[in-house]
Amino acid sequence: MKAVHFGAGNIGRGFIGHMLSASEYEICFVARNKKQISQLQQRQEYPITLANPEQDTTIVSNVTAINITEHERVAEEIAAADIITTAVGVSALKDIANPIAEGIKLRLMQNKTAPLHIIACENAIAGSTRLKKKVYALLDEEIREQADTCISFPNAAVDRIVPVQNHSDPLQVTVEPFYEWVIHRPALLPGFHEIKGVHYVDSLEPYIERKMFTVNTGHCCAAYLGYLEGFKTIRQVMKDPSLRAKVRHVMEETGALLMEKHGFDSQKHDKYMNAILERFANPNLTDKVSRVGRSPLRKLSPNDRLVRPVMQASEAGIETPHLISAMAAVLMFRDERDPEAVKMQNMISEKGVSGFISDHMDIPANHIVHQKLLASYETLQASVRSEVLSN
Ligand SMILES: NC(=O)c1ccc[n+]([C@@H]2O[C@H](COP(=O)([O-])OP(=O)(O)OC[C@H]3O[C@@H](n4cnc5c(N)ncnc54)[C@H](O)[C@@H]3O)[C@@H](O)[C@H]2O)c1
Numbered sequence: 001m002k003a004v005h006f007g008a009g010n011i012g013r014g015f016i017g018h019m020l021s022a023s024e025y026e027i028c029f030v031a032r033n034k035k036q037i038s039q040l041q042q043r044q045e046y047p048i049t050l051a052n053p054e055q056d057t058t059i060v061s062n063v064t065a066i067n068i069t070e071h072e073r074v075a076e077e078i079a080a081a082d083i084i085t086t087a088v089g090v091s092a093l094k095d096i097a098n099p100i101a102e103g104i105k106l107r108l109m110q111n112k113t114a115p116l117h118i119i120a121c122e123n124a125i126a127g128s129t130r131l132k133k134k135v136y137a138l139l140d141e142e143i144r145e146q147a148d149t150c151i152s153f154p155n156a157a158v159d160r161i162v163p164v165q166n167h168s169d170p171l172q173v174t175v176e177p178f179y180e181w182v183i184h185r186p187a188l189l190p191g192f193h194e195i196k197g198v199h200y201v202d203s204l205e206p207y208i209e210r211k212m213f214t215v216n217t218g219h220c221c222a223a224y225l226g227y228l229e230g231f232k233t234i235r236q237v238m239k240d241p242s243l244r245a246k247v248r249h250v251m252e253e254t255g256a257l258l259m260e261k262h263g264f265d266s267q268k269h270d271k272y273m274n275a276i277l278e279r280f281a282n283p284n285l286t287d288k289v290s291r292v293g294r295s296p297l298r299k300l301s302p303n304d305r306l307v308r309p310v311m312q313a314s315e316a317g318i319e320t321p322h323l324i325s326a327m328a329a330v331l332m333f334r335d336e337r338d339p340e341a342v343k344m345q346n347m348i349s350e351k352g353v354s355g356f357i358s359d360h361m362d363i364p365a366n367h368i369v370h371q372k373l374l375a376s377y378e379t380l381q382a383s384v385r386s387e388v389l390s391n
């Protein structure tokens with residue numbers, strides 16, 4: 001069985017590659033980093049270390065790589081593949097749509113009708129559907145109709161914390177022991193070769209919302225609240241009892257929404273939240289605030305981990321004071337090395353924070369969430385100003 005995976009980054013090597021290889025897939029990474037590509041080609045394996053006290057290490061084998069710029073080879077790999085996965089970041093899906101479309105054209109030209117599954121393993125609601133729209137926009141009607149008969153884009157949720165790596169070996173990756181990969185079963189075509197350890201479900205929305213609104217909402221709130229206190233790692237943030245309590249409160253607010261919307265059991269959800277807080281606090285893992293808080297424009301977009309739950313909670317009549325005050329912290333986030341953080345501050349300077357909340361976050365000025373967020377931002381700014389003056 002052949003897999004093509006776009007993006008040989010942290011989650012690509014540390015999770016998706018690991019899972020596919022353990023299910024007897026041969027994996028070809030389509031990547032950009034030349035050093036990683038040549039190492040993957042030469043060694044055809046790489047080590048994964050678990051962030052547990054024993055630092056258990058396993059070897060992922062049957063791997064190779066090609067460069068995204070080798071258009072013909074990428075198309076040939078796609079034409080021959082059984083599964084395509086991606087972990088490039090949701091904003092980069094537009095950049096890989098063309099190579100995937102070219103591969104699909106070649107595959108269909110070769111009359112290959114074996115099923116092909118294309119799964120976006122990104123932190124996004126309906127990531128594979130988004131990718132499909134971008135790919136299909138590049139195919140003509142006849143090819144789209146043919147593709148519909150043998151190519152499917154199942155949506156998925158992926159969960160494993162894999163920080164930025166700092167090893168002398170460019171392929172080595174340290175990952176947390178926990179993992180969860182959930183795939184929407186109804187979108188699987190007959191002949192799909194099962195990936196061991198994946199949870200296949202009939203309805204994905206409860207799983208992706210539970211993951212994004214608990215793990216990712218809590219994680220980024222830890223990062224932005226920690227940033228305001230000058231912390232550099234998530235572990236440091238979680239050691240601060242007041243910040244840890246704030247993150248817990250944010251999760252409780254999104255949890256109230258999830259329980260109301262999806263009928264989750266409150267005791268089980270409580271355990272789920274506790275386990276996540278422990279994952280954030282893992283003493284064997286160093287995860288930077290800058291990684292977890294990266295790309296604030298994406299994180300503040302209407303369908304992502306902050307605006308979506310806060311608006312849904314508001315509609316359901318659920319109060320979210322902690323989430324709103326953490327969102328005010330996002331608006332204060334500055335990181336010169338993060339282009340989205342720079343752009344966000346420029347947008348706020350140009351439009352004012354209320355203009356940013358209306359235009360970028362799509363929360364109209366007369367909405368109660370807009371007004372509360374604005375008030376929370378102004379209070380936070382005033383407290384930061386008075387702290388600066390008193391120092
Ligand atoms: N790291 C985690 O803890 C984690 C967990 C779950 C989901 N995710 C999601 O997985 C995705 C990747 O995250 P990551 O942490 O692995 O980031 P990363 O930056 O480590 O990896 C992304 C990789 O994609 C590559 N890439 C980007 N554009 C490309 C292109 N056009 N062609 C080929 N390669 C390209 C980059 O070079 C990089 O190697 C994101 O959507 C993220 O939200 C991450």
Ligand SMILES: O=P(O)(O)OC[C@@H](O)[C@@H](O)[C@H](O)[C@H](O)CO
Pocket residue numbers: 123158159160161162215216219220291292293294295
């Ligand atoms: O990857 P992002 O930027 O969407 O979010 C940063 C982290 O919260 C995220 O990567 C988590 O580590 C991951 O989603 C855990 O499964």
